[in-house]
Each structure stands twice: as C-alpha cells, then as structure tokens.
Amino acid sequence: MTRTPLRPLARILEARSRGENPDAIERENIRLRHEEMRDRARRRAEGRLLVLAALFFCAFGLVGGRMALLAHSEPGEPRTSVAGARILAQRADITDRAGRILATNFDTHSLYAQPPDMVDPEHAADKLVEIFPGLDRARLIRDFTGDRKFLWIRKTISPEQQQAVHDIGEPGLLFGPREMRLYPNGRLAAHVLGGASFGREGVHAAEVVGVAGIEKFLDERLRDPARAHEPLTLSLDLSVQAAMEQVLNGGMRIMNAKGASGILMEARTGEVVAVASLPDFDPNDRPALPTSGNPDDSPLFNRAVQGVYELGSVFKVFAIAQAMDLGLINADTKINTETPLTWGRFRIRDFRNYGPELSAAKVIVKSSNVGTARVAMEIGATRQKAFLGELGFMEASPLEITEASGSKPLLPRNWSEISTMTISYGHGLSTSPMHLAAAYATIANGGRRIVPTLLRDDANAPGPRVMSEATASAMRKMLREVVTEGTASLGEVEGYAVGGKTGTADKPKPTGGYYDDKVISTFAGMFPADNPRYVLVVTLDEPVETSGETPRRTAGWTAVPVAAEMIRRVAPLMGLRPAIEPLDLAGIRQASN
C-alpha cells in the first residue's frame, strides 16, 4: 500500500503560488487517511462478527441436532457400562421382617391388536373368545373391522394364554412386555399391602402404581429407581400374621360377628407385628369400591385403622392412670360408686350395683362406669383432653398406609363436663383400634409414647414420657387383676401372664341413639404383664355368643376368648418362652428397733 504523504510538496508549492493555506491540504489528507482507517476497522469488525456468528450457529446447531437425535432415537441398553445392572425391577419388593416376600414383580405380557394388520378378524375373535371367556365376541368383531388402529385386549396374560394366542397365527395380534405386581400370599395382610395397578401404559412398558395401603403411601420410595433393588422391609411377621388371621376368622364365625380386627404391636418400638381386618380381599384381584350400601361392610374397609368407634370401657384405664399420675388417687383410694350417678338430666349407671364404694383398682377390675366418671370429674376436661392428646387420640393414626388418614378420631364438639365423664369410660369419643393399641403400648412400655409403624427399623424407639414409670407399673398390675379376677377371666393363658381390659360399647344407630342388640366388643391387653413385650387389641363387630341360655354380647364372653386363643398361638411363634409369673413379695419389711 502506498502511503500518501500528508504534505505533498508539489501541491503545497502550487497552493502557495495560488496564495492558499497549505495547511488545508494537510488537514484534508489527514481526514482522508482517517476515513480509510475507519473503513478498514469496520470491515475487520464485520468480518469478525460474521465468523463469530458462524461459530455460534454451528455450536447451537450441534446442540440442537444432538437433542433432536436423542429425542428420536430408540432407547438402548448401554453395551459397555455395568452401572445399569443394579436395577432389577421397576418396583421394589415388599418383605416381612424376616425377609419373606409379601409383594414382588412378575414379568408377563399384555395383548393388543392392530386391526389394519389383521387377516381374518372373525376367526381371530372366535379364537380369542375361546381363550378368554370374558371377552365379548360381537364387540371384538366391531372393533377389529371398524376404523380403530389400536386396541388393548388384555392387560396381563399367562404364558399358556400367550402360546394359545400365538397359535391363532394372526399377525394383527401383538404382545407387549409387562411387569405385574404379585402378592404370592393371597389374602394375607391384604389391608396393609393394598394393591397395585397400571398407571400410564405404552406398548413396550407400563407404570405399576400403588392404589391403596402401603403400596400407595410409599409409592415414591417403591418406584425410586435408585432403591428399586432393595426390598422394603415391613415390621409384619408372615407366620404371626397368618396365625392371627386364622384365629380371628375362626373367632369371628364362632361369635357370629360380622367383622373383626386384631392388632399385635411391639410395646417398646410401636412396630406392628400383625394387623388383620376381616372380611378381607385378595390384593391380586382387588374388588371395586362399593357404590351402594354401608362402606363399613365392604371387604376393602380396614376395621383396624379406618374403623372409628366408641370403644367403651377399655378407656377407663386412661382416666385412672391420669388420676394416679397427677397424685389425685392411688390404687387403694376408695371411690364412691353409688349407682346411678346423676348429673343434670344425665344418669350414669353401672352394669351391676357394686356397692357404695370401691378401691381404684377394683373400679378397673369390676369396670365401674360411675367410679371412673367420678375420677374424671376430679381430673377436669382440660387436663383430660391434654392427656388423651399426648397418648395420640387427637389426630389421625400415623400408620404408613393411605387409609390411616381416614382414622381421624371423632371428638365431642364441646368438651363439657358430661363429655369428660362419658369419655372416661369410652363413650363420646370415637377412635380406631390402632389408636387404642398405641395408647396401651404406652402403659406397657413404662409410660413412654410410641408411634405405631409398619416399617422395620432399629431406630424405632419410645418417644417422650407421658406418665411416670410407677403409674404405668401400677396400671399393669390392675390390668393383670382384670384377667385373674375380673371381667376378662377367659383371657388367662398359662405361662404368659396376660393383662388387659375389656370394653363393650353399644353401636350408635344412624338415626341417633344406640342399638340394644348390636355392640362392638374389644379386648385390649398386653403380655407378659410383669414385663410386657407385646400389646394385643382384638375387636369384634356385632358378636353374639349363643352357647348359654341367653345370648351374651359382652367382651368378656366374645372378644376375650378369641384374644386368649390368639396369644396361645402367636406367642410361641414369636419365640416368647412361657414363664412363671413373679409373685408380689410378701409385705415383710426390715424393721429396726
């Protein structure tokens, strides 16, 4: 490039001769030079921008192209990595506390049709109806010959059925792989497990989602791919659960009850070892929700958790325990039991007249409504409400099944003094048997609150203290006396020192008032009473014991024998050795003179 001088001599001389200012020439040249520099800089900048734009275009094009490629490619197994080998199933197994399978997955196939590919739709429909008797032939032919491009025929089929469909030789009938949920034990623990069904379905796979019970409550944990290979360990024990269901079923028939429930819980940890509700169902073939009638009568109804009833005299224990814990009474305090007790327009009666006064222990042993109501008057509504709240009676049971949210206790709208009195003997407050078991576990474990749980975990431990150790121990002694000399005398099991309390509550009519001949009978107990390890609650719905001259409905004749048989069967299964009950030391004290 030739560089033009700023002051070219020829032009300057010429300008001088013309009398012009030669500086103008220099300025003009500087201006031209600056313009040239500016143009050059602009061209260079434009070029750089263009290069940069091209680079960005390429980069974004690459990202976009890669995304499109990923979105459109078929998913494939990685060929070289071993990371994917840990995922065994899309849903984790559920096992009992000893690792025995309660729910697992099973590979099977679904059957679908693509009618445009079908050769002989009528023949195919005929054969399909032979293989699956539930199908409707006319409807199949309509679907196969209409303008549908795709239809599901069966969600899961067995290998034999698959082979039979293969043998039809119809190219329009196709199979898709499916994982289905299998409950190998059938009806066992049906209400805990709930059931599962398919969520979103595709040809190559389908989601398996829980529809009830723990399958729904812990759906996210069970479907979490990172933990699908480790089974979910429940606190249930398969053999104990089976024995409980068998005994409960027999007891329900002998006592002519229409329903029954049983809960066996570890007193220290709150782990539920067995929980049953009858009638039950098969989670492999879960019945549809009832659309008519009383929902309580459906086999899907979980009496142990959803059955919110007034449970009757089993509640007396809490009134006496609280009064003892507050120091208002001790086990020997005499309590006025003159019946009836009149309060305003209400009259509280006892089953029998127990005389003018009984000791606090005898009030529990004889189950005196009047005595308990008088103790509750001493305690007062505020303190009673707080105590029952600490025992967990004010909120829905925290058990890990979806139905537990329906177990919210029914509390009186206005907690008046008469409510305090009736609640003290179990009327006016409706709770589920699971609440009751948790509260009895508090007495059994020495006064610490527990949270009922279905998950086996070494970290499960008693919570904050609700009542003193001494109160809990005195209550256990009273509960033992109820069995040895009180209303639950049929509950004695040799070697296991059962302690417990009966409760017989009239069922409320839907129209108001109570039935005369329909009761809920309950036994809530613990064994061995001197150092309880397990809490048992048995509830029978509308039992009648007809071996005597008059039909008997009280819990002592209905729920207690069933509970005793249950303990007899279940305690050896749990490795609980029979023991001779330690006797009270004779009242000899060392005296110095």
Added chain:
Amino acid sequence: MRSLLYVVTSLAVIGLAFWAYRENYRTQEAQTRAQGLQQAIAATRHRLRVLNAEWAYLNRPDRLMDLVELNYERLELMPMRSDQFGRIDQVAFPPPPYLAITNPVDVSNMEPAQ
C-alpha cells in the same frame, strides 16, 4: 538421511494402523461378549425373580396349612404350643460334620433355554 526418516515414519504408520485395526476388532469382540454376559445376567436375574416368586407362592401359609391337614396321618403336625419350649441342655450335640463337598455341580443354568 531424510529418505530413511520417511521410510521409518511410513513403517510406523503402517504398524500403528495395524495395531489400531486389531484393537478395534478386539474391543468390538469384547463388547459383544459383555453384551452376551449382560443378557445372561439379565436372564438369570429374571429366572431368580420367577423362582423367588414361585418359592413364596408355594410357601404361602394357607397352602402349607392345607398340606399339613392332608398329611396329618403321616406327619402329625400341630400348631406350636408354649409347652414345647426346651432348655439348651436338652439339645443333643451336633453330629460330626460331613466330608466337605469338593466337586460342586452348578445346575442353575443347566435347564434348556426357553
């Protein structure tokens, strides 16, 4: 001197190309084998799952209960009772151990593939 360098370089290129070619095929072969093994593992896992499910199904309590009832005359099995607990000194000493098994036969993969 320069021509020697050319010859050596081209020989090295040929050698490296041959090595790369061989490695490539060996890698592919290893991948195919790994894939085959993965499939075998998946198939075995599948079998294991089916067997576990079947084991649980065959051991379901109501089936065992029915079997116990059917075979009552031979086995005379009854529900466990509390008086059947024994003391540790009532248990006999274990019999001397059997000879060690030195030639185990793996039968889990011997079924014909379906």
